[in-house]
Amino acid sequence: MRVAVLGAGPSGSAMAALACWRGHDVTLWSPRGGGTRHLGHELATRGVLEGSWRIRVAADLWRATETAEAIVIALPPVAQPAILQRLASALVGTPDILFAPAAGLAPALLHQFAAARGFVPRLGALAVPPALAGRGADGVVEVTALRPRLWVGGQPREATAGLVVLTERLFGLPVEPLGDILAAGLTEPGALVEAARILAPPGVAHAVGRLLLGLAAERDAVGAATGRTGLPGIAALVTEQGGLPAERRPLTETGAGLAFLEAMARASGTPAPLVSAALHVLETAAGERFGPHPVLAALEPGPLARLLGGG
Template structure:
């Protein structure tokens, strides 16, 4: 297929390398231009995927979408509010968009932006990204792991099997079909794991120290992660959904056996897939995963009548440590959600 990847941080180039390795033609676009600065006509990958893979650098959004059959949005969730209207205006109605990860209700926000188009392609939401990745240089990306499976849902919900087959063709991982895009918004393990790691290692982050992320998933931090998971699972159940566990997420990402979280962290480190944790206070572990993860849970829980005291406490403490509001989610501002279940099932204006 011809694939347009919108976003050129670490995940976009890694997904480009993965798709190109499977025989697909890839165009890569950076919204700011910084992500593709210094790149030419290829991307080199090391780690779980090794090689040099051809791609096309697109200087504009329109150039990226030209000739594409499908697009993948791979930017931080905090960029969605500004970027989704641009994509909605430029993307042909018949071109499907995959959003990875489908943070909060970003697929529904995109659906609302295109409501006036009438019949159009579905929009898909993935629970997480096709790979983990670190950008090492303009044309070099390290891929510690390629995911074995990533849950996927669609708007309208009935389109999910077709989009799942497309995503599997592009990236190789299985795509278990979820009932609606609320499920992948809750299934992503990163908001819980990353928020707890940031909370437990804030002084290391503030001092820009190098610290091994998975080795520091200790028993104590694992207990807090499990407490947040229990509250998230109760919220999902209230919404009629079931989401995979944190252990299952780590298993899918790394291949290590399912076990207690701290044991899985040590196993990931022993396998050579460990990475250092963040070393700057503007880390996405907080600026993205809290507003569009934990705080989204709280927003939804307030509407479902579900108590989440541990999650509320973690968000409050992180707000104090980081000295900023971590609850505002601009993606939700423009959504009329009187019939959320109907919009998730049938779409808007179709």
């Protein structure tokens, strides 16, 4: 299968390598070129996925996606609104598109842009990326763990079953269905994990775990209020990746993730005092605001209301 991976950070590069390992024809694109300028036609990885993988490096978004049968988007939330608008204009045909991870409700935003052009590709959101990865000092991508399973939600909901098959074909890992993209966005654990790591008092045994469980309980309450019950538990999401990741999440991404969850809590009338407090403490410490979530700021009210109503 011809696959385009948009985003050449450690996670995107690891997914590109994993897709190559599975025998797919992979093109990698970096918005600023920083993740690909050191590459020729090979992407090197080490760790649990070791090797040199033959890829194409695209100079622009159109060349990256023009022949793709599947597109994997691994971009930070702040970059997504502008790039998704460009992607909707650049798309040829209707390739399947996966967001890894979900980045809030980014698939709904791409749906909005694509529908304005008169076509709607099948869109999916992964709750977690298939690999944990960082980049070594020498530029080589270090894959520290592959997840034993993945979760995907689709837009529309009926697309989820087909996207499960696609994701398994891409990455060779078992995949479980989530109801839709909102379930995937709520499940994404990165912001909660990093917030707990930052805010837990040092030297207090199990403080990170207790704070993380408290934040996750509020996430579950938001899920229940919006009809997304049975979300994967935070303990499984962390332990199945081998514990807390060595690679630290950028503060802006952590803040955006908390802002998304706070917005979903507010919209569903669900109290989330820990999430709100964590967001406000980090904003105060950083001297900047992390809300509104960039995807939510660009999303029209109608699609959000339908998702919150279970549609």
